[in-house]
Amino acid sequence: MLTGIALLVVLYAGALIAYVDPHLITRYNPDALDFAQANSPPSLSHLFGTDIEGRDVFTRVVYALPLDSLIPFAIVGFGVAVGLSLGTVAGYLGGAVEEIVLRVTDMFFAFPSIVLALAIASILGATSHGGRLYYSMVALMIVSWPFYTRLARAQVLVLRNAPYVKVAEAAGYGRFSVIRRHIVPHILPLVTAYASLDMGTTLLTYSVFAFFGLGAQPPTPELGRMVYDGLNALPGNWWWSLFPGIVLTLFALGFSLVGEGLRDILDPRLRGAA
Amino acid sequence: MGESGSGKSTLGLAVMRLLPRESTITGTVSFMGKNLSEVPARRMAQYRGTGIAMIFQEPLTCLNPVMTIGEQLMEAASVTSGVRAGELYSTQGARPQGSPLGSRIGISRSNGRIHSERIVKALEKVRVRDPDVAVNKYPHQLSGGERQRVMIAMAYLLKPRLLIADEPTTALDVTTQAQILRLLTELRRDTGTSMVFISHDLLVVGQLADRVAVMYAGEIVESSSITNTFSNPLHPYTRGLFNSIPSKYKWEGRIEPIPGSVPTLSDLPPGCRFHPRCPSAMQICSKDSPPLRKTGERDFVRCHLY
Amino acid sequence: MGLAAYISRRILFSFFVILGELAIVFYLTNIAAPNPAVIWAGPESTQQQVQLVTELYHLNSPWYIQFLYYLRNIFTGNWGTSPLYQRPVLSLIEQYLPVTLELAIISFVIKVLAETLLGVVSAVRAGGLVDNAIKWFYTVTRSLPPFLLALGLLLIFSYDLKVLPSSQPINPLLALNTPAFKVYDPFTGRYVGFWLIDNMPVLNALLVGDWAAAKSGLVHAILPACTLILFGFGGLVRLIKVSMLDALQSDYVRTARSKGLSERAVVFGHALRNSLLPATTLMGLLFAQLVAGSLVVETVFDYYGLGYYLGQSLLTFDTPSLIAGTVLITTIIVLSNLATDIAYGVLDPRTRV
Numbered sequence: 036m037l038t039g040i041a042l043l044v045v046l047y048a049g050a051l052i053a054y055v056d057p058h059l060i061t062r063y064n065p066d067a068l069d070f071a072q073a074n075s076p077p078s079l080s081h082l083f084g085t086d087i088e089g090r091d092v093f094t095r096v097v098y099a100l101p102l103d104s105l106i107p108f109a110i111v112g113f114g115v116a117v118g119l120s121l122g123t124v125a126g127y128l129g130g131a132v133e134e135i136v137l138r139v140t141d142m143f144f145a146f147p148s149i150v151l152a153l154a155i156a157s158i159l160g161a162t163s164h165g166g167r168l169y170y171s172m173v174a175l176m177i178v179s180w181p182f183y184t185r186l187a188r189a190q191v192l193v194l195r196n197a198p199y200v201k202v203a204e205a206a207g208y209g210r211f212s213v214i215r216r217h218i219v220p221h222i223l224p225l226v227t228a229y230a231s232l233d234m235g236t237t238l239l240t241y242s243v244f245a246f247f248g249l250g251a252q253p254p255t256p257e258l259g260r261m262v263y264d265g266l267n268a269l270p271g272n273w274w275w276s277l278f279p280g281i282v283l284t285l286f287a288l289g290f291s292l293v294g295e296g297l298r299d300i301l302d303p304r305l306r307g308a309a
Numbered sequence: 310m311g312e313s314g315s316g317k318s319t320l321g322l323a324v325m326r327l328l329p330r331e332s333t334i335t336g337t338v339s340f341m342g343k344n345l346s347e348v349p350a351r352r353m354a355q356y357r358g359t360g361i362a363m364i365f366q367e368p369l370t371c372l373n374p375v376m377t378i379g380e381q382l383m384e385a386a387s388v389t390s391g392v393r394a395g396e397l398y399s400t401q402g403a404r405p406q407g408s409p410l411g412s413r414i415g416i417s418r419s420n421g422r423i424h425s426e427r428i429v430k431a432l433e434k435v436r437v438r439d440p441d442v443a444v445n446k447y448p449h450q451l452s453g454g455e456r457q458r459v460m461i462a463m464a465y466l467l468k469p470r471l472l473i474a475d476e477p478t479t480a481l482d483v484t485t486q487a488q489i490l491r492l493l494t495e496l497r498r499d500t501g502t503s504m505v506f507i508s509h510d511l512l513v514v515g516q517l518a519d520r521v522a523v524m525y526a527g528e529i530v531e532s533s534s535i536t537n538t539f540s541n542p543l544h545p546y547t548r549g550l551f552n553s554i555p556s557k558y559k560w561e562g563r564i565e566p567i568p569g570s571v572p573t574l575s576d577l578p579p580g581c582r583f584h585p586r587c588p589s590a591m592q593i594c595s596k597d598s599p600p601l602r603k604t605g606e607r608d609f610v611r612c613h614l615y
Numbered sequence: 616m617g618l619a620a621y622i623s624r625r626i627l628f629s630f631f632v633i634l635g636e637l638a639i640v641f642y643l644t645n646i647a648a649p650n651p652a653v654i655w656a657g658p659e660s661t662q663q664q665v666q667l668v669t670e671l672y673h674l675n676s677p678w679y680i681q682f683l684y685y686l687r688n689i690f691t692g693n694w695g696t697s698p699l700y701q702r703p704v705l706s707l708i709e710q711y712l713p714v715t716l717e718l719a720i721i722s723f724v725i726k727v728l729a730e731t732l733l734g735v736v737s738a739v740r741a742g743g744l745v746d747n748a749i750k751w752f753y754t755v756t757r758s759l760p761p762f763l764l765a766l767g768l769l770l771i772f773s774y775d776l777k778v779l780p781s782s783q784p785i786n787p788l789l790a791l792n793t794p795a796f797k798v799y800d801p802f803t804g805r806y807v808g809f810w811l812i813d814n815m816p817v818l819n820a821l822l823v824g825d826w827a828a829a830k831s832g833l834v835h836a837i838l839p840a841c842t843l844i845l846f847g848f849g850g851l852v853r854l855i856k857v858s859m860l861d862a863l864q865s866d867y868v869r870t871a872r873s874k875g876l877s878e879r880a881v882v883f884g885h886a887l888r889n890s891l892l893p894a895t896t897l898m899g900l901l902f903a904q905l906v907a908g909s910l911v912v913e914t915v916f917d918y919y920g921l922g923y924y925l926g927q928s929l930l931t932f933d934t935p936s937l938i939a940g941t942v943l944i945t946t947i948i949v950l951s952n953l954a955t956d957i958a959y960g961v962l963d964p965r966t967r968v
Contacts, residue, residue, distance in 0.1 A: 145632040145949055149907050150925075151639070154941040157929045158643045235758060242760040243911055247929050262763065273770075280763040287758035295754075327869050351878060358875015370866035375889055375963070384884070388875045460870075467874065 036296025042289035046282075050100035063091040077274050084274035086265070092274060096282055099256040103286065106172065106241055107234035113176040115230050118183020123214050123222065125184070126191030133188075140184045148178035149240055156249045168251040171244040175237060186229060190222045225301050232294030235287040242283055258283050310507075310514050310550075311524035314571040317507045318366075320524070321473045325363055326353045341470065358388045362469035366476040368456035372448035378459055379428060379444030385466040386424040386431075431462040434499070435492050454485035461492050465500065472496070473505045478513065490517065511554055515539060520607075523547050526582040527574055529601070533608035543610045545587045581613065589614060618960055625956050629949045636945045637938070641685060644934050645678040695935030699928065704939045707924060712943065714784050715913065715920035717815040718836055719905045722843040726901065727851065729844065731894070734855025735887055741860060753849025761908065765842045765915040772838060779838050782917035785816040786831040839909075839916045846908040851897055858890035865889075892963055899955030903948040910944075 077084040083092035125136035155174035160167040194200060195218075203213050244250055245259025252260075258279040265276025311317050322328045324338050326345065338345040345356060365371045373381060425444075432440035435458040448456055457477055464472050474493060478486040490513065497504050508514050514521060514535075521538040523531040523546065531544040542548045549567040569586040572578060578585050584594035591613060599613045676684075688694070694704035737746040756764065773781035780786075817836065820828035862868060863886050871885045909922030917923065925940035927933070 141628070142632055142635050145629070145952065146636055146945060150910070150941055150944045150948075151636060153910070153929060154640050154937060155643055157932065157937065158640070158934075239758070239760050243762065246760075246762045246911065246914075247926065249929075259760075262760065266762075266766065276763070276766075280760055283760050284755075284758050284763070287760075288755065291754065291758055322869075325873055327872055329864070354872070354875055354877050356875070357873055360875070361873075362875070363870075363873040365866060365870065367866060371870045373867040373871070373885055373889065375892060376885075384871070384876060384880070385874050463870075463874065 036292055039289045039292025039294075039296060042285055043293060046100070046286055046289060047104055049097065050104040053097045054101040063094040077278075083278040084272070086272075086275050092261075092278055095256040095261060096258065096279055099258045099261065099279070100282075102251070102255070103238070103258045103283070107237045107286075107290070110172055110175045110179055110237050110241070111230050111234045114179030114233070115183050115226060118180040118185075119187045119219065119222070119226060121180070122184040122187025123191050123218055126188035127195060127210065127214050127218065136184065137188070140181045143178065144181040144185065146178065149243065152178045152240070153244065153247065153249070156244055157247070160249050167249050168255075168257070171241065171249045175241060175244075179233070179237070182229070182233070183226060186226060187222055190225065191218055194218050194221055224297070228294055228297035228301050230294075231290050231297060235290030235294065238283065238290070239287050310511065310521055311509065312550075312571050313509060314573075315524040316527035316574070317509075317524050318475050319527075321363065321475050321505065321507055324473065325357060325361060326350065327363070358385070358467050359469055361471045361473060362464055362467045363473040363475060364457075364460045364464060364477045366479050368453060368460055368480070369448060372456060372459065374448055377445050377447055378451070379425070382428045382431065382444070382459070382463060382466060383424055385463045386427050388467065427466060428462075431465040432459070434465055434495075435459070435462045436488075437462070453481055454488065457481060457485075457489050458492065461489070461496055464496055464502070468500045469502055471503045471505065473507070475507045476509070477506075479509075486513075493517070511550060523550070526572055526577060528582060528611060529609075530583065530611045531609065532601075533605065533610075537605065537608055543604060543608075543615060544583075544612050545589050545614070546583050549586075549588075581611075621960060622957050625953055629953045632949050633942065633946050637686075637942050638682060640938050640941050641682050642678055644938060645681065694939050697928070697933050697936045699931050699933040699936065704935050707936065708921070708939060708943060711919060711921045711924040713815045714918070715906065715909050715922055716947075717817060718784075718839055718843070718913075718918065718920060719902065719909060721817075721836055722840040722905050723902055725840065726844040726848075726905070727898070730848065730851035731855055731887075731891075734852040734890075735859060735882065737852065738856045738859030738863065738886075739882060741856070749852065750849075753852060756845050756848050761842075761846055761911045762915055764845055765912055768838055768842055769915060780835050781838075783835060784832065784918050784920065785820075785828065785835050835918075839912045839918050842912045842915075843905050843908050846912075847901075847904045851894060851901065854894055854897055855887075855890050858893050859886050862886035862889045892959075895955060895959050895962060897955075898958070899948075899952035902951040906944055906947050906951075 083096060085091055086095075121136050121140070125133040152171075152174035155177060156167070156171040159170040159174070200213060200217050203217050208216070241250070242259040242262065245257070245263050246266075248263070250260040250263065251257035261279040262276040262283070265272070265274075265279070319328065323332075323334050324340075324345065326334070326348075328334070334346050336346065340356065340361065343356075345353070348356065372378070428444060429440045432443055437443050437455055437458050443451070443455075443459075448459075451459065460477070477493070478489050481489060493504065493506075494517065496502065504517075506514065506517050518535050520532070520534055522529045523538070523544065525546050531538070531542070531547050533543075538547065539551075542551055546567070549565075552565040553567060567586055572582065572585075578595070580593070580595040580598050581587070581590075582598070584590040587594065593613050597613075599611050601609045601611045602615055604610050604615055685695075692705060694708070696702065697704050697707060700707055733749050737749045740746050759767075769781055772779040817829055817832035820826075820832055863882075865886075867889075868881060868885050871881045876884070906922075909918075909920060910926055911922070912918065913920045913922035914926035921940060921943065924936065925944065928936035928940055
């Protein structure tokens with residue numbers, strides 16, 4: 036877990052610096068074409084080599100960090116927000132509301148999310164190239180929430196009868212206020228653990244979208260897209276896609292290590308199994 | 310015999326070498342001339358089953374929930390270790406002839422029929438109703454008493470030299486307890502197995518035992534024949550145990566529970582482990598821990614009084 | 616609730632899931648490309664042909680009317696025509712689906728066996744060197760972007776070492792044109808029956824007895840199968856390990872040991888047997904992962920199966936194929952989940968009365 040935290044700290048520090056002032060890390064311009072230097076393998080002046088148009092791969096990776104580090108947050112954040120509210124409300128209120136929410140959730144849960152999201156992104160993306168990144172994100176958001184609805188509801192069913200919830204109800208707090216003050220805070224840690232795990236997989240899923248041409252459109256620097264662009268040059272100029280791929284892997288690794296660590300702490304049944 | 314937490318079950322499991330892997334076992338366990346605590350772990354299986362078998366307190370969790378009674382008894386029926394064949398073999402090749410080589414639960418077809426007859430017979434012996442039906446049942450479909458009967462049937466099939474029964478009646482209601490105790494007595498008579506019966510219940514021990522060892526905080530504090538223990542208990546703890554139960558022979562006495570509780574093993578008092586609760590504690594008791602002293606031909610007590 | 620009622624409820628639910636997915640995808644295609652008649656009729660179509668297609672698919676009606684017609688067509692075997700291949704979608708699926716199924720089944724069997732074994736090993740040696748190595752192995756492979764993993768294997772084994780083929784399900788020269796099973800149905804005048812098996816490269820070759828083709832099929836399947844196996848590798852390892860650790864500390868394992876059973880009989884006969892039960896819940900998910908993963912794997916390895924077909928339709932916006940492929944994969948996945956649920960109900964003696 037410490038490894039995971041360290042990885043994420045480094046990556047997010049990098050992203051922050053790249054957002055504030057990328058020149059602290061790199062002296063190149065991500066879009067500067069330099070055909071004299073095109074296709075040069077990794078060296079001291081070009082750490083990750085250059086691509087076919089002579090752009091420095093390292094620089095482009097750095098410039099891609101802010102965007103790529105936000106993608107999983109946006110998608111999983113949406114999933115958590117929607118899932119958590121639906122799940123807690125359904126679990127707490129019970130009755131017809133719960134029944135309806137559960138049926139819809141079950142239905143979405145049963146969809147193979149990647150395939151459905153790919154289809155959605157592809158269909159929506161057919162109309163506009165520039166918007167593909169956002170359509171892909173929307174598609175992933177659509178399939179991201181059912182898991183959290185289930186998780187939150189299951190937890191609420193346990194918490195609903197907890198003494199302090201009863202006390203709060205007896206004290207005359209409104210239903211939504213009880214949910215907000217007494218239930219959600221107790222679910223959040225576990226949700227965070229699973230969300231962290233989920234961010235890793237979401238980033239990887241997103242990279243599959245990029246692979247099918249549904250990611251960011253050039254010239255925006257974005258890791259998934261860079262890997263995709265580099266694929267055509269394989270096996271010769273491997274550094275185009277390998278280094279962005281490694282950075283993606285490190286992101287995913289960081290999230291999954293942190294997530295597993297958190298889950299092992301919070302989900303006692305799984306403790307010691309990691 | 311002893312209070313809960315005194316280490317009775319742990320001792321039983323230590324003899325079987327069934328304690329968690331992290332635990333260390335010191336001392337000797339002498340069984341048929343062999344020191345079991347020195348047998349390598351992977352060879353220990355040879356001594357279990359037909360050598361020493363064990364019956365546990367909670368028969369629901371002790372039977373595999375996804376296997377039928379018949380399957381689990383079949384395993385017992387087809388275990389063949391060297392002990393039953395009359396000798397403790399120390400080399401691989403000395404396995405007795407006629408027993409299935411290779412896998413120890415390997416059930417050859419010809420043996421299968423003989424075994425299933427033995428299983429039904431064993432179930433009849435322990436008076437399980439409709440043994441033919443019961444073999445195809447799963448543990449959760451049986452009552453607590455029936456499950457314990459199945460465990461005893463297992464012992465019938467294994468015919469161990471030594472059976473350790475770890476509070477086999479504690480989880481059962483009183484009438485069932487009596488039936489199970491009778492079955493255990495019959496088992497001992499039929500198979501000639503020696504039995505170590507672990508219990509906190511003095512009355513049960515009195516019915517069943519020839520010799521009694523009283524345990525306190527992980528140590529044997531008194532060991533003597535059943536008559537000596539019951540008529541002339543020496544150790545203050547043993548006496549305390551007898552005082553804390555109502556007895557029909559003891560009209561005038563009042564129930565006097567032993568004050569306090571068994572110390573945890575991580576926080577043992579210095580000297581005699583019983584002295585903080587002992588009514589006859591002396592100065593020396595808080596300093597030196599008493600050795601096991603011989604008081605009769607085969608009687609021992611661990612107390613500074615003697 | 617009885618088992619029969621439970622099963623029928625699950626089946627009904629699965630049906631609605633598939634229908635729901637079909638509706639969503641269909642609706643989205645409809646708003647994204649409101650009038651696909653021009654595309655469907657082909658690039659060199661006349662005004663009349665476009666008119667004809669529009670009427671044929673009721674493209675002037677609102678989307679839900681079109682959807683109803685589409686549903687009816689699906690049940691009568693008319694799945695539309697792919698503008699990319701200029702062939703009926705159904706015939707394409709007949710060709711591509713079995714290839715994917717075969718690959719998925721091969722990978723599934725190997726994956727389950729391998730993960731179970733590793734799970735047992737890491738439970739028995741919990742905390743040891745082997746356990747940690749296994750854990751790191753799957754933590755890292757899980758974090759690799761799927762296509763990077765596929766490409767890595769491709770580059771190493773096909774381009775560098777040149778030991779394994781890089782593409783196609785089978786050597787085209789050896790591909791079989793004589794299916795083992797093809798039954799002519801005199802009533803419909805079509806070949807029916809075992810069309811699924813006909814298009815499975817390895818199985819068909821084995822049934823015909825063409826060892827060279829079977830071998831080629833298997834060799835071609837190694838890399839895609841390995842990649843599929845490594846996708847999401849470790850989930851089952853982890854589950855088996857957790858439940859094995861539980862089981863190994865349980866009272867019934869203690870009983871089994873006290874019976875004098877060998878360690879192997881205790882681990883495999885008792886602990887693993889109990890741990891497999893919770894593992895069955897994961898089987899549907901595993902198979903689903905494999906089928907979904909075939910999208911990437913088959914595209915990278917040019918393995919002409921359903922995943923490749925769907926991948927191509929994604930890249931080329933071949934809408935009829937896209938809808939059909941998506942729904943078909945959904946169906947497979949929903950069915951495998953259904954099978955899992957039922958299997959669990961049947962297998963666990965405690966749920967039986």
